[in-house]
Amino acid sequence: MTTTLPSYDDVVARYEPVIGLETHVELGTRTKMFCGCPTDFGGEPNTRVCPVCLGLPGSLPVVNKAAVEATIRIGLALNCSIADWCRFARKNYFYPDMPKNFQISQYDEPLCVDGYLDVEVNGETVRIGIERVHMEEDTGKTLHVGGATGRIHGATESLVDYNRAGIPLVEIVTKPIPGTGELAPEVARAYVTELRDVIRSLGVSDVRMEEGSLRCDVNTSLNLPGQEWGTRTETKNVNSLRSVERAVRSEMLRQASVLDAGGRITQETRHFQEDTGDTRPGRSKETATDYRYFPEPDLVPIAPDPAWVAELKAALPELPRVHRRRLQEQWGLSDLDMQSVLNAGAVELIEQTVAAGATPAAARKWWLGELSRRANETGVELVDVGATPEQVAELQGLVDAGKLNDKLARTVLEGVVAGEGSPTEVMTSRNLEVVSDTGALTAAVDEAIAANPDIADKIRSGKVAAAGALVGAVMKTTRGQADAKTVRELILARLGA
């Protein structure tokens, strides 16, 4: 499309966005939602299957209690009410990677309802309403082969892997979020980030967007101030935190251009394009399937014992917001500094680096400096930049021990990120250790003095500050590997200053 998009500032000046998010989380339970098959990632296709998750005739589901427990804990962490009685429902539609051609999900009787999650954007707290948290099963995966596009149309064969079929999923649906104005994209991102951190703190999922254990659909609509909410679109294929923000923004721009041209927004599913950052239409919801939901007759209702729910609530871990406040205090950071740590997605990384032995200041310096820069350059999340908190702590340890100076440490880090090994290994293999052997250095110092007699004279006459020029010369001949402090001391000693 060649239509010129309006500017973002212009759009938010004229329209009010309403957003909503539906998030799917794959639970890290040992077994699947309704059978005893293992959930571990990466098995050969169709090896983690049984009659139940293959939907063979006659097989029956049995609810995984660990999944119910995990869902209740998520609900409690999101301040939801836990239903004292709820049911599963069948969502009926045909799709080859769905073994039974219906999905066991929850419909009008979800396990957790009516909660909220507070997120911080630009130092302000925004309360996101949670409509519901419910359980369902994942589908298999279809691979279309033979076609040029790798998509279903034009493919000559479709291969289905049912290993993922039946993995427990939790769906978390927000209430519509109006009133965020120009901050809508950041609010969406902050919500997904906070949700991810909450779920991770509960230890119920590894919530990795790039591996699909956290998946997000973004609903967006625009309306004129004072008017009713507009028609919403649902954007799928949003696979990173950055994409959440981009998807909302691009959908706001696209809808504004349609509305500006006098058009109507179609209620539809759209797909986020990672490369271009815009959204493309998928299947239209106006002609969408009637899912013919009805209560799942193969399962009995779930009635969680209130005493059990109270126990789970009492045992909830410290939630990320509280945890962060405590860390901020421990690290002695201002609100502004803490915000930049948060924005960089570095809280946990710094925490782990400190736990591995670095000072908070040093840990923050590495993650917000060199490593954030690299993450931005390569377009990955900080956590995936290629260095672990342990490695960063080890690197800092080498600096503290005087084996690396700052410049050398950055070079070593480059090697670590490139996968050359631990900081110590990289330092050794690249021969980057600071030269502090005074015998070798003395020769270099003498050489520098001989080459710069006038500077040497100045120093001898007491102008100690001139030593810097000689230090620079020595550093040059030692390719930066000398310890500057030692060099300076040697120069002064040789010249009797």
Add this chain to the structure above:
Amino acid sequence: MSDLTTKTAAEIAALVAGGETSAVEVTQAHLDRIAAVDDQVHAFLHVDTEGALAAARAVDERRAAGEPLGPLAGVPVAVKDVLATKGVPTTVGSKILEGWRPPYDATIVERLRAAGTVMLGKTNMDEFAMGSSTEYSAYGPTRNPWDLNRIPGGSGGGSSAALAAYEAPLAIGSDTGGSIRQPGAVTGTVGAKPTYGGTSRYGLVAFSSSLDTPGPCARTVLDAALLHEAIGGHDPRDSTSIPQPVPDVVAAAKLGATGDLTGVKLGIVTEFAGEGAEPGVLAVFREAVDALTKLGAEIVEVSCPHFTYALPAYYLIAPSECSSNLARFDGVRFGLRVGDDGSRSLEEVMSLTREAGFGPEVKRRIMLGTYALSSGYYDAYYGQAQKVRTLITRDFTAAFEQVDALISPTTPFVAFPIGARTSDPYQMYLADLFTIPTNLYGGPGISVPCGLSDGLPVGLQVMAPTMADDRMYRVAAALESAVGTFTPPAL
């Protein structure tokens, strides 16, 4: 006919346990009988000769080794083709599963093996258990041994006909709206539908999950009780299975066989005792009521006003569930696949497979159910039917405050001629008029032969409260002791 094929299961088990015959001999006698008569009856879709003889040999070896044998060890059993049997074809009477050999055993099949019974094979049925005559089997109808031109009932006509033809002393059926009891009634055999959740559905190819109940078929009430005991009880693989022990149905059958029903109060369902049934059936039923009175039972009339809505409610609930349950038959993972020649889309292949694989009655019910569950119609149809179900349950609960058990004719008419009702689905559906309320309620029901009308068997149904299966066995066994059993003309 070999002497061994006319014996009851209890007798066969005693002979095997006492070493007077072997399980292999018993099994061979039944295999021979099947070979001799099943061309006429067509009770079986698959006879597992080798599997049966191997199982029989194992029983004989266990006995020779002095190992303890169960009460049904060495007794042959015919299994309705609705239950998954590992490595043995399971078709559900449908073309869509032709050739499918399940990789697993249904819980009931496992329990049958553990009990030392010998599975002879798989019996014919209406496709996906949808029907009351076995005429909707994709593999041709089963014929009633009482009159080969008549239907053996359905959907489990194969199991009941196998008993009446002495091809097996025991059989397994499944009852969604009467598919065990109605074939039992029209073949002069016993058929019991246990309490829903009292027998495991794991491995039972689903028709209507909230109604389907597997259960025992036999020629005597005691045999049915013995089989019930062997297959019943909690199964953690079926979430709707009741975590309680099976009521002592064997003891109840033995108690009933003494012929004393003193102190037992039975209710005749007013709504089922007048119109709706053939005069001949009603006459035999009244004679049976007299017999029960003579045994000491107190008989009263009990009105269950909502029972008349049971049939329409059933024909919304069962098709709704079936429309979803049968979605998995799409040619992707098992069974029939049609049109996969590389030129068609996946959707087209699914569609062609279902079009070719399902018969007309199955399609009718899938369409009915799909409609009833559609957005905008759900409340008026499925939702309303669920409310009726609740009212029927209340009728039962209120009735059981007055009486110990309810009785009625099992079915409004005796076995009808093949082809007589296939052109009018409603006439076919009426066959289950008296059996359906029990399914909607979830309680147990048994059909026991109570006499003949124009030379054809009539069954009496006993309905009991949930998890009081023992009560119906007691009443049924008492009636059996008074009226005897009924033998069809020789084939």
